[in-house]
Each structure stands twice: as C-alpha cells, then as structure tokens.
Amino acid sequence: MRMDSVSNYDVVKEKIKEKLENLRDCPIREEGPLIYHLDVAAMYPNIILTNRLLPPSIVTNEICPACDFNRPGKTCLRKLEWVWRGVTFMAKKSDYYHLKKQIESELIY
16 A cells, blocks of 8 residues: 555554553553453364264264254264373361462462
C-alpha cells in the first residue's frame, strides 16, 4: 500500500504512540490481559476422531448407526489396547505439608 493512499495515518500513529507511552510510564497494570490460551489438549479428541482411532469406551451401538462413516465394509472401528503410562507416587505426610505451605504462601489476593 502506498502512503499517499492512507487517509488517517497520523491519527492511528498517534493513538499507538500514546498507548506505548502509557505502557512505558505506567508499567504496573490493573486491566486483564488480552492474550488467550488455546487448550491444545482439547484438540486431542478431535485428532483421535479424525484418524478414526476410537477407543471402545467412546463407541457404543447407539453411536455407530448415526455416524457419517457408517458404511458397509467400514474399517473405522479399530479396537485399540489402551495402556496406562503414568507413574503413581504416594505422597508422604511431609510432602503434603510442604505442598500445603507452598500453596498457602503463593495465594494472591
């Protein structure tokens, strides 16, 4: 875009400059951020469904007839063995008190 085709360049430039100067002069802010967190974990079920990797716990006899992919000779029902890969550690009493103290000290009012 050519500069002579922009009609309000100076107005927009001044608004941006004012906001930046305000940030510089008042670095401690009270308003909420405008940054949004996208939950990537919420996309995981969609990836499973897109690749037709349906675990038996999701698919029921009521769901299959209503599915868009329900055709003769369908191959979408791959039975998968789901394995727990987590590790469980029992917390000791001292661990509990340490975490409790840490959480209490991090509370912000």
